[in-house]
Amino acid sequence: MATRIFLRGAITKRTVLFPPFLRSSISSSRNGSTLVVAEHENGTIKSASLSALLAAASLPDKDSSVSLLLAGSGPSLHEAASHAASSHPSISQVLVADSEAFKNPLAEPWAKLVHLVQQRGDYSHIIAASSSFGKNVMPRLAALLDVSPVTDVTGISDSHTFVRPIYAGNALSTVRYTGASPCILTIRSTSFPVSQKSVDSKSDKASISQVDLSTFNEDLDKSRFVSQTSRDDEGPDLGSARVVVTGGRALKSAEKFKLIEDLAKKLGAAVGATRAAVDAGFVANDLQIGQTGKIVAPELYLAFGVSGAIQHLAGMRDSKVIVAVNNDADAPIFQVADYGLVGDLFEVIPELLKKLPEKK
Template identity: 50%
Template sequence: ASTLVFAEHKDSKLEESTLNAVTAARKLGGPVTALIAGKDADKVAVSLADTEGVDKVVYVKDDAYEHSLPEDTAALIRAIREKIGATHIVGAHSATGKNVLPRLSALLDVQQISDVIGIEGEDVFVRPIYAGNAIATVKSADPIKVLTIRTTSFPAAGKSGDKKAESEESSAADKSALSEWKSESISKSDRPELASAKRVVSGGRAVKSADGFKVIYELADKIGAGVGASRAAVDAGYCDNSMQVGQTGKIVAPELYVAIGISGAIQHLAGMKDSKVIVAINKDPDAPIFQIADYGLVGDLFTIVPELTKKL
């Protein structure tokens, strides 16, 4: 194998999810080249070169790739892949990876394998289907394999120390500018990022209001946790959509997951059931969340959670 990793960046910093993708790429055997493109690609390339498992970095310093618009980014990955002759392309199953890599796969005429949780060989991959209710092992017959990997299934690659990878600048591919990036509204927070946090505290419909989420934030801050929410809480407008944990939101697998006022719909469980330890706090003793929780506590969250925060 020879693998090209599609590296992502945000605000001129390497995205954490790329470190998980590098670990997955490493499992394929063979050399790993990382591609980074954007206005500060040269700066991000420095962090990539210092990532364990990366043998070579290719960077394309060009404003056109800053927002990873899929039309031009897919064309660029195709061009770089051809140049280095990679047999595998790996990216994170993130919003950007999901947007760009299937388009690339169509350009390459290959059937992408999405949301990979296990790599059993150069052409055998494991992935969840039906919201994680079944696990499929598939073998690809395509000459080039394109994978998006589930970040929680592959540990983040560490720093390489003094064995830094070489970096090489590359020119842009043909650009079509089919779409135009206008603006973004990203919720800023000092709390740990949900997808990679070691601890996560999530609130559901029973939190009742945006104001009610205060008790969730207080507990999270006390234990240094990221904050999540169920789809019901997001849809009700208690919190931002970026906080949604579940099959259609973020997939998390922290060491500790505290589900507060969350009944445990399949949709939500699909996003957090790989957490190491699950705590459920809910006033309904029959809530399905208790069937998968390691520790359950039945009662009113507005009494229990402040008490928990105070005693920790």
């Protein structure tokens, strides 16, 4: 595998070779077909999975076909299949696995399902979003198939050459996959943005087929679903929100973090948090943005009491406009901010809340 690293400012090149056993059978020509492993919710395909679909469609082979795999149980699965079938011209078929085994997002049965579908379909590429779900399922699938996944892809140069960030997003590396087939990818949805124009443009529907699960052997011993919780205040999804309001350790408590939530509500924004705020118990960890949290690239990112540690920047530096409020003029967040205000967030946010109109 050859790796090129682009550092911001200077450009550095580095070559890394895959061990010989991985430089094996696959040729660089693309033979065929891609499977997109998709997530769905309330009868529609999740935005991150639509991004995975756009990534699949951008693989350079005009003769290839794209299949989309959905699993779950109940009517919403079939609604989602119908949504998927008309969501993009590149989809040739939607595969539906309807079983109680996929009712909950457990990685083990999902990985086994994709493995089964791969054995029958012999896809050249298998793609999923780099969501918590994708990050959970795809490495297990790669282990079952004995291949090495290429994770967090942000760009596709050709069918086996991909761009991905390294060193917490400070460098981009171009990697060439020379391992065995299939090529397994997780993609960063922020790099394959979904617009109304890029989806819902298909007039005829792709075919929908049921996956034959008669040979599927559900192994219930290894993991068991316990519970799932979600926040009551349904704001926009953090991964795809146009505006994100983030609070850091400076908020001091869960009660005071409500200021961030109130502001987000007024702006119709998603709430984000630093790891320090999550570790201090102000908010749940699914709001964490950064290297070990979610990656976001909204049109507007508002950071309150966030120092701008490199691990946090890794999750938000691609935001289009960054606004930072911090009482320390030397805080590193100001180095990436488009607009900065040196001030006390406990004064600034109440003032903003007073001046902003109510969201209709």
